[in-house]
Every structure is written in C-alpha cells, then in structure tokens.
Amino acid sequence: MSLLSVTDLKTHFFTDDGVVRAVDGVSFELARGEALGLVGESGCGKSMMSLSLMRLVPEPPGRIVGGRVMYQLTQSGGPVDLLKLSPRQMRTVRGRRLAMVFQEPMTSLNPVQTIGAQIAEAVRLHEGGSEAKVRSRVVEMLDLVGMPAAERRADDYPHQLSGGMRQRAMIAMALSCRPDVLIADEPTTALDVTIQAQILELIKRLQREMGMALILVTHDLGVVAEMASRIIVMYAGRFVEAGTAEEIFKSSMHPYTQGLLAAIPPLKRKPAGERFATIPGQVPNLAELPKGCAFADRCPKVKDRCMQQAVPEDPCNVGRLVRCFYAGR
DSSP states (O other), X not given: XXXXXXXXXXXXXXXXXXXEEEEEEEEEEEOTTXXXXXXXXXXXXXXXXXXXXXXXXXXXXXXEEEEEEEEOOSSSSOOEEGGGSOHHHXXXXXXXXXXXXXXXXXXXXXXXXXXXXXXXXXXXXXXXXXXHHHHHHHHHHHHHTTOTTHHHHTTOOGGGSOHHHHHHHHHHHHHTTOOSEEEEESTTTTOOHHHHHHHHHHHHHHHHHHTOEEEEEESOHHHHHHHOSEEEEEETTEEEEEEEHHHHHHHOOSHHHHHHHHTSOOSSOOOTTOOOOOOOSOOOOTTSOOSSOXXXXXXXXXXXXXXXXXXXXXXXXXXXXXXXXXTTO
C-alpha cells in the first residue's frame, strides 16, 4: 500500500506573458520508509512540485489546476485527496503528516523569533501540552539533529547561527511532530562541502531511525546516489525518466539524464585541453513549451519526430518511464 500516490498533478501560473506550466502532469507513488530522489536543473519544476504536495503554491498567480494527491492518513482507513481538503483541514496534515525542509534557511526562518519559539509553534499547534512539555520537545529535537548546547541555542535568533546550524534548526522544526513524509528541498544549498556531508548523513540517519518516507529534491546526482533507492528525473515540468538508483546510474536511457551524468566532474584530472561535458542551451520558457519534446533543441539525438509529436511515458517499451522516442539508442 502506497503512503502517497500522486496522479497527473498540474500546477500553473497565470501571468501577463501567458500560462506557465510549472508542473505539467506528474504521477508517482511513495511507499512508507522509501527514499525518493527528484533531480533536474534549476527551473525544471522540482520545488514547485514539492510546494504543490504541501498545498503552499502562492495564489495568485499560481494554482493547482488538476490531479490527485492521495495520502494514506491511517493504516485502516482509505486514502484522502489532499487537494480536496479545506485550508483548515490541510493545516492539520501539514507539519504533522507531511513536513518540508525549505531550500534556504536564512529566508525561511523568522528573523525576529528565536529558533526555539519557531519549533515550539509547530509542536503546540499539532500536539499541544504544557509549556514545559513543549520546551522539552524543542530541546529534544535540537539535540536529535546534533545542535551543540541545544538548551542554550533554543533561545538564539537565526542570525546568531551558522548556515549549518540554521539548517539543523530547520530539520528539527520539520521533524518536531514526527511526520510520515519529509520533503527536503535542496537541503545543502549554500553550505560548504563538509557541512553538506554532515547534513545529508543526518537526514539519512533520522529517516532510518524514524521510519519516514523521504523526497529529496536536488540538482546534484552525487547526492541522490548516496541517499535514494529510486530516482525521478524532471525537465520542464514533467518527469522524463524514472527508475531505481542502479537503473539510472548504470543504464540511463533518456538523453537528458545521460547529459546530467556526463556533466558530473570526474575525480581524476582531465588531460590538458580536454573540456568538461556540458548540456548546451537552457531550460525552455515554461510559458512557451514546444508541442514535441521539451528537450529537443538541446538533445544530441533529436530527429524531426521529436519536434512534432508529444512523447508518451514509455514509447520504446523499456518497462519504466523513459519519455523519449529513441530511448537508449
């Protein structure tokens, strides 16, 4: 039984320049305790898909225009569609059942409240209890995520913490009510390499210990190689390839996935004059998507058919989602 089942989710932004299809019909399932990696370049729709799951799309100009997000609230009852819940009902789910670590903690944390007060707000909202009990949970969570001197740091403001400590505070806030699903959106952005490794190891450990399902959003394939058992590659608001980590890294079939893998810097020094691999061009304007494959103007394997026809999920019958007419060729 899937914990989360997303079907044909669409999130559009209605602007003066046209309709921006930020999320354009994505479907996937997430099992209890599973770690799912969502990768792609900046501007592909990864963060907007995450915000859609949390019902945090900025309205207007954004709006979830279609699809279903079925969530298994209880073991015995049937799933409920999160998109049909009222705002009040969704507030009881958000933070308690689904939680999110946002991309940049310095702008996500309230600068005029202590981190302890911000974590306490979530605990108080979903679980209640005396102030002493809430304070105890705050310190417990900060200690759980490895915050040094947790009791004292709970009374610090965000600007008094380093980038790594702010990210730990964000993780503590997200996990304070022990959610079933954690969405981590670029959790290591702007952190140095050593701190990145610590944060990723922390998320991996907590996911294992707490039995959470994890959706890790990143543009770094090296990160998902260590963290995720299943990987989805997103481009221009749609999923273009999905598979197990082994399938993606050992036998990727979509030219975009292959380009991302080729662009990973090698550990060995390259010979003099040899250039690093890149993907030419840039992500298309999501308000002016072509009628064929959105990757066509950047693809080394492009043919006339790619420019003219919409690509189904598995046109080459490879047995998994590979949205390419010439998958693996």
